[in-house]
Amino acid sequence: MRARLAIKQCDITVELREITLRNKPQEMLALSPKGTVPVLQLPDSTVIEESWDIIQWASKLNDPLNLRGNDQQIDDTNELIHRNDNEFKTHLDHYKYADRFPENPAGHYRTEAGIFLQTLEELLSKNTYLLRGTPSLADIGIFPFVRQFAHVDIQWFRQAPYPHLIQWMDGFLNSTVFNSIMNKYTPWSPQDDAIFL
Numbered sequence: 001m002r003a004r005l006a007i008k009q010c011d012i013t014v015e016l017r018e019i020t021l022r023n024k025p026q027e028m029l030a031l032s033p034k035g036t037v038p039v040l041q042l043p044d045s046t047v048i049e050e051s052w053d054i055i056q057w058a059s060k061l062n063d064p065l066n067l068r069g070n071d072q073q074i075d076d077t078n079e080l081i082h083r084n085d086n087e088f089k090t091h092l093d094h095y096k097y098a099d100r101f102p103e104n105p106a107g108h109y110r111t112e113a114g115i116f117l118q119t120l121e122e123l124l125s126k127n128t129y130l131l132r133g134t135p136s137l138a139d140i141g142i143f144p145f146v147r148q149f150a151h152v153d154i155q156w157f158r159q160a161p162y163p164h165l166i167q168w169m170d171g172f173l174n175s176t177v178f179n180s181i182m183n184k185y186t187p188w189s190p191q192d193d194a195i196f197l
Contacts, residue, residue, distance in 0.1 A: 001144040003038045004181040006055040007197060009140065010062045014040065016197040018185035027190065052081060052141060059137060067137045076131055077138040080119075084142050088116040092145055096152050106152075113149060117162055120146070124164035143172045 007014055019028055024035050032039040032049050040048040040057070048054050059068050068074055091113035098106035120142070123130045130138040146169055150157040158166060172178050185195060 001147075001181065002141050003040070003051040003054040003058075004197060005140045005143075005177065006058045006067070006137070008177055008181055009065055009067060009135075010058040011064055012058050012062055014197050016185065016195045017188035018195075020187045023187070025188065025190075052085065055137060055141060065135070067135065067140065069131065069136050073131050073136060073138075077136060077141070080130065080138045081141045083116055083119070084145055088113055089145060091116075092149050096148065110152075110156075117146070117149070117165060120168075121162045121165045124168050129168065139168075139172075143169065147173070 017025075017028070019025060019037065021035075021037070028039060029035055031041055031047050034049065036049070038049075038051055038054060040054050042048070042057075048057055069077070091109050094101045094104075095106055095109035095113055098104075098109060101109070120130065127133055129135050130142065146165065150166075150169060160166075181197070186192075188195075
């Protein structure tokens with residue numbers, strides 16, 4: 001989701017091949033044997049296999065909304081993304097799939113994840129978005145994971161002490177750009193015509 005958001009916001013056209021993870025096409029596995037999404041193949045045959053790397057590629061290629069920002073914002077973004085991808089995502093996965101991690105109840109993992117969410121709440125109490133008054137790569141890179149967290153127990157989340165975070169999330173959920181990337185596509189097969197994002 002965050003790779004698609006960045007590609008859309010950076011006004012870059014790519015050919016989209018929707019796949020089902022339980023039925024991965026051989027063409028995808030030939031490009032990326034690890035078999036995770038997203039996978040982006042560039043015209044020179046370079047393959048980018050991580051969503052954050054795709055975001056970096058897109059924003060360096062074209063950044064009409066100045067999502068990257070200044071040097072300080074780039075540093076702040078990298079720090080937040082590191083925490084999100086290494087600290088928060090681990091707690092999110094444990095919370096989301098608590099039955100696979102029975103050594104602690106789901107509430108424990110939710111509390112652990114809340115440490116990072118409180119950091120986001122404090123940032124959003126100062127600005128409309130995480131680092132400034134307009135969206136940045138930090139927002140694009142983190143929003144999909146907050147959305148996942150919220151939907152584990154949306155009723156609890158909507159009453160949690162994160163009013164700024166909830167407003168921020170809702171802003172993305174109701175945005176034209178988010179809804180434009182959430183279209184459902186038929187899984188790709190080699191006989192299909194190209195679909196462009």
